[in-house]
Amino acid sequence: MELFDKLSQGEALIERAILVQINFGKNSKSTSAQQDEQEFKELVRSAGAQDSSLITGSRYSPDSRLFVGSGKAEEIKTAVIQSEADVVIFDHALSPAQERNLERFIECRVLDRTALILDIFAQRAQSHEGKLQVELAQLKHMSTRLVRGWTHLERQKGGIGMRGPGETQLETDRRLLSVRIKQINKRLEKVSKQREQGRQLRQKTEIPTVSLVGYTNAGKSTLFNKVTGSAVYAADQLFATLDPTLRRVNLPDQQAIVLADTVGFIRGLPHDLVAAFRATLQETIEADLILHVIDSNDEQRDYYREQVNNVIHELGADKVPQLEVMNKIDLTEQVAHFEEAHSGLPSRVWLSAVTAEGIPELLERLAEVFSKNVFKGRLRLHPALARLRAQFYEDEAIVEEKISEKGEYLLDICIQKRRLDELLDKEELTLDQLKVN
Numbered sequence: 001m002e003l004f005d006k007l008s009q010g011e012a013l014i015e016r017a018i019l020v021q022i023n024f025g026k027n028s029k030s031t032s033a034q035q036d037e038q039e040f041k042e043l044v045r046s047a048g049a050q051d052s053s054l055i056t057g058s059r060y061s062p063d064s065r066l067f068v069g070s071g072k073a074e075e076i077k078t079a080v081i082q083s084e085a086d087v088v089i090f091d092h093a094l095s096p097a098q099e100r101n102l103e104r105f106i107e108c109r110v111l112d113r114t115a116l117i118l119d120i121f122a123q124r125a126q127s128h129e130g131k132l133q134v135e136l137a138q139l140k141h142m143s144t145r146l147v148r149g150w151t152h153l154e155r156q157k158g159g160i161g162m163r164g165p166g167e168t169q170l171e172t173d174r175r176l177l178s179v180r181i182k183q184i185n186k187r188l189e190k191v192s193k194q195r196e197q198g199r200q201l202r203q204k205t206e207i208p209t210v211s212l213v214g215y216t217n218a219g220k221s222t223l224f225n226k227v228t229g230s231a232v233y234a235a236d237q238l239f240a241t242l243d244p245t246l247r248r249v250n251l252p253d254q255q256a257i258v259l260a261d262t263v264g265f266i267r268g269l270p271h272d273l274v275a276a277f278r279a280t281l282q283e284t285i286e287a288d289l290i291l292h293v294i295d296s297n298d299e300q301r302d303y304y305r306e307q308v309n310n311v312i313h314e315l316g317a318d319k320v321p322q323l324e325v326m327n328k329i330d331l332t333e334q335v336a337h338f339e340e341a342h343s344g345l346p347s348r349v350w351l352s353a354v355t356a357e358g359i360p361e362l363l364e365r366l367a368e369v370f371s372k373n374v375f376k377g378r379l380r381l382h383p384a385l386a387r388l389r390a391q392f393y394e395d396e397a398i399v400e401e402k403i404s405e406k407g408e409y410l411l412d413i414c415i416q417k418r419r420l421d422e423l424l425d426k427e428e429l430t431l432d433q434l435k436v437n
Helices: 002-008 032-046 071-081 096-106 111-126 126-143 151-157 169-204 222-228 271-276 278-285 301-315 359-369 384-396 419-428
Strands: 015-024 049-059 089-092 109-111 211-214 245-250 256-261 289-295 321-327 337-340 346-350 374-381 398-403 409-416
Touching: 015 032, 032 049, 032 111, 049 071, 089 111, 096 109, 096 111, 109 111, 109 384, 126 169, 151 271, 151 337, 211 301, 222 245, 222 256, 222 289, 222 321, 222 359, 278 289, 278 301, 289 301, 301 321, 346 359, 374 384, 374 419, 384 409, 409 419
Parallel strands: 015 049, 015 089, 089 109, 211 256, 211 289, 289 321, 321 346
Antiparallel strands: 245 256, 337 346, 374 409, 398 409
């Protein structure tokens, strides 16, 4: 009766979950293991489940049949019965055979880490592209675990008469699944082409791209909102936002950059998910600079830094210059400051995305990094070049203007070199003709 009342009132049912985390070849009491445990519980809560209990253990290697030993499997089964759990979630990647064997033995639904993360992504994806990418990753993961469940797709194929001679229901489901994967890939190709056109346009205009990356919940979206004045969803939870967002930002010297906010990384990010989001993460690969956002208040920040760099390496973006942003200094005793590299350029900046302390200095340093693309100086324009002067104003390139005794315009400008060349070519002028030394 209680269950019926909750359903009739539209309340969301929270599944009770038994969590399983096995340590292989490492001390279960190590700091990294404790951090993994905390993150695992946060993932489960992010998926909307309630962790009834956590079962841990140590093994030299996974069991080929049940992943855990028979004794540990019995312990899990007992915990399921006692807590009346709805699902058992492993903090590991299970093979299809291991998952099926565990479900038969425990007599309860079993999910692995990959399925858990995919479920969270499915809940958080908002854009058309994000939903397609998540569905693609889910279908690829599910294709190895087919038993039944995809027969509803028969309606898209016409149902009766579509099966070949002797084809089993499982084979039909697998074939229909393959058709759906091909459909999604075609749609994502169109989206990828559109993104590529945008990247090519930015490259033509020489607008640098700066990509925000970091461990999930490090504060990327909060920093993005503060710098760009946007309203990207940001919350104290894992994978608060999935969909990539790009915004143009004018630096203090009027140099324009494109700031890209991407999906947060995590330990053991499923390979299918990395592959599905490759088009989105292409912004990171093609970026001129990576801002690696790190939670400076987290004791495991070095561990998280390593995990993010592993994903960056997997994406092939490890050669892109990187600036570490040590965020959340408002929770520490740190003050906003920079650490310089041997090249004289900043290698690490300490700031707070919440209070904005250190952000103006970050933008100034970014302006220094990209200053090679900007012309800053004084030009002398004859009154007959009023059209060129108006174009400078339209581009917001004029810092200060004076009128000479001869009635000429003396303009202190700050503008991208490529844009300046375009404007001068249109007027058939050279920089030497206008520049005031």
